């Protein structure tokens with residue numbers, strides 16, 4: 001299958017040397033996208049997070065030990081393994097911008113896409129979403145609440161793109177030519193360390209495009225050929241090695 | 255007509271093709287999936303006009319500047335504020351949950367009184383105020399006030415009420431503020447120490463977890479963001495010294511392993527090397543300091559703090575080469591450190607010529623107090639809550655007849671909390687002004703719900719850590735969702751009824767006076783602007799206070815064979831907020847499983863203790879004990895057990911209550927020689943299999 005190409009390709013570059021694992025992105029994402037809180041969040045298999053921050057270790061004993069944190073949203077694959085397996089076309093990659101969509105009302109919860117996604121970026125909604133104590137009053141109007149029994153994932157805060165385009169149209173500007181920063185995801189905006197850069201990978205003026213072509217930029221499990229739109233940046237070789245499971249004797253690309 | 259088998263199969267195949275070719279089953283499947291998702295109990299989105307209000311967080315200790323998004327009247331999101339000097343784009347994992355905390359199930363919704371049988375009874379505000387007034391009158395001068403707010407002018411009101419009733423007992427919950435204020439006072443300093451991280455070219459944090467919770471952490475992170483351009487070499491080196499490779503170490507360019515509570519020793523080791531290479535301080539007690547520092551050779555620092563001598567030398571050399579280095583000291587968990595830690599760190603800054611220099615340490619002017627009978631910050635920083643409670647426990651001072659807690663949760667948040675709670679138990683009347691039903695509120699006779707920072711007027715003056723004088727208002731962005739009253743209003747009304755003269759009738763008048771005293775413009779503050787000033791406090795006769803450092807270090811407790819290193823993460827809240835509803839998803843897999851917490855140690859320590867990952871252990875010492883499971887993490891110093899703070903709540907809601915245990919149970923209070931300040935950053939522990 002060919003990688004889908006678009007005029008605009010929204011993408012992310014996450015600097016793993018800047019992320020300290022504070023979790024602000026995870027909390028901001030939940031609040032922005034109306035994910036339900038959960039009393040016991042220790043069961044990581046059944047808890048939903050559209051973005052999860054993983055802890056990486058260089059595997060060396062003290063004092064040579066080093067740690068890094070890896071925030072993982074949906075990688076918005078250019079060649080998404082999840083799309084071809086969906087029997088009801090609840091997920092697709094067809095829209096300008098290259099964001100892999102997920103149409104909740106159409107999802108029948110078969111979870112083939114979860115099995116296909118090599119990044120564990122898709123989550124099955126095991127439980128009825130509940131917001132105790134009136135917490136539902138803080139739900140945003142932008143993202144509808146999903147019921148139990150469907151698959152969810154990060155959409156790069158797609159509603160924010162819609163809003164940015166609408167704004168441009170109202171102001172008489174070309175909605176396909178947004179300036180850098182007019183549309184960013186909630187996690188990008190929240191990160192106090194500036195570890196996440198968001199923008200158009202096809203626009204050389206955008207910082208993200210420059211970062212993606214840096215020699216320190218790699219993609220997660222790149223050799224699977226999913227052509228993801230999320231790039232990870234690190235100047236530490238051990239971090240890069242873990243991104244694509246390099247063998248000890250293999251040279252890291254770049 | 256007879257139907258043969260072939261004909262029948264043809265019909266079935268035709269019918270199947272027909273059915274599949276029509277859109278009907280697909281439409282039905284689609285409808286079915288939509289309708290099976292259309293449950294009435296799933297909340298619907300409620301739309302409305304968007305607006306944004308700039309304000310500042312009173313919940314997050316870093317005083318995060320933020321924008322609140324409103325949909326109609328409803329606040330729905332906390333967003334970063336790019337233009338705020340304490341945020342500069344970015345938000346903390348705690349402040350970002352603030353809107354959701356308004357609706358937290360553990361909010362106190364109305365005034366409650368503790369009935370004799372242990373139940374809570376809802377009462378009216380009139381009854382509550384009457385009860386408060388009568389009890390305060392009865393207590394007379396035997397009343398103590400405890401505040402959990404570090405930066406608000408309400409502390410002048412609380413301390414003013416204490417003083418008006420003839421009591422000196424006003425305390426702020428312990429943090430980095432008290433040792434820093436005492437340290438600077440013992441140097442003859444005026445004002446508050448401030449750290450100009452954003453203009454520095456080498457940042458050395460000893461203990462202070464500047465990228466997680468020390469000081470104005472969003473501002474610290476903004477400096478880190480700027481100096482660490484993505485995919486490029488950092489322009490400023492950040493070094494973190496501490497026992498655990500925590501979040502600050504993860505971002506820092508270098509982690510220098512150093513034992514918990516040994517911050518002053520590391521600083522003295524650096525001072526010694528700097529002096530040897532020719533650095534001096536123009537201060538009357540430099541000779542004394544030099545002689546003291548000379549004792550802290552790299553070998554001695556290695557023995558006491560576990561720091562590799564070569565690394566210590568390398569950092570000292572880098573510091574002396576830097577143009578605008580800054581050294582920040584503090585406890586790796588935000589409390590319990592001694593005065594000597596700050597003094598030793600300040601001495602290093604002086605040796606580097608960083609005192610009073612851009613990118614270094616500054617003395618920030620603080621606005622004068624506006625309530626005449628109240629305490630100013632330096633006065634209240636002298637007051638040691640832990641020492642006070644310990645003295646009551648030892649029978650050295652008599653217990654108060656009434657205690658007033660303002661957004662403070664000492665029953666959870668103090669070291670040896672069980673012992674502290676026992677002391678409070680003896681107090682006949684206790685009242686909590688609180689937003690949440692926390693551990694302290696549960697121990698009180700009267701619980702008075704306060705609006706949160708997003709629902710009331712409040713102020714923030716120059717939080718500890720910031721590099722310039724600052725003043726800002728927190729503004730109500732939405733009506734209070736509970737039947738709450740701002741504590742300041744309730745207290746002012748009670749004070750009037752008790753014939754106290756605080757000089758003001760309303761809290762707004764107090765805030766206006768404070769804003770004026772700080773040099774800020776009230777109207778622009780009301781519009782969400784903030785006041786900053788680059789003015790510095792003039793100093794004279796500044797000394798190093800070498801005698802204070804000397805006494806403290808000579809008598810400092812030696813690190814135990816096995817010690818505890820508490821790890822603080824802002825995402826897990828504070829004693830006042832517990833773990834906000836969304837934030838428990840940020841807890842890592844091997845930090846908590848169901849209600850069992852994990853503690854971390856390195857492989858060598860585990861081998862020595864004869865434990866492996868997931869083993870259940872008991873950690874105990876003379877203060878108390880906790881149970882946990884073992885996680886192996888090589889980013890912990892040998893013979894050290896890293897324990898996450900924020901667990902072990904016995905109050906609040908399903909998101910916090912009963913999860914893990916409270917590390918404060920293991921922190922043993924001692925007293926710093928020379929200053930008498932209570933300290934609890936060195937705790938030995940025994941481990942046994944549970």
Ligand code: SF4
Nearest residue numbers: 074075077080082117
């Ligand atoms: S990361 Fe997973 S869910 Fe996202 S597009 Fe790729 S395969 Fe699909």
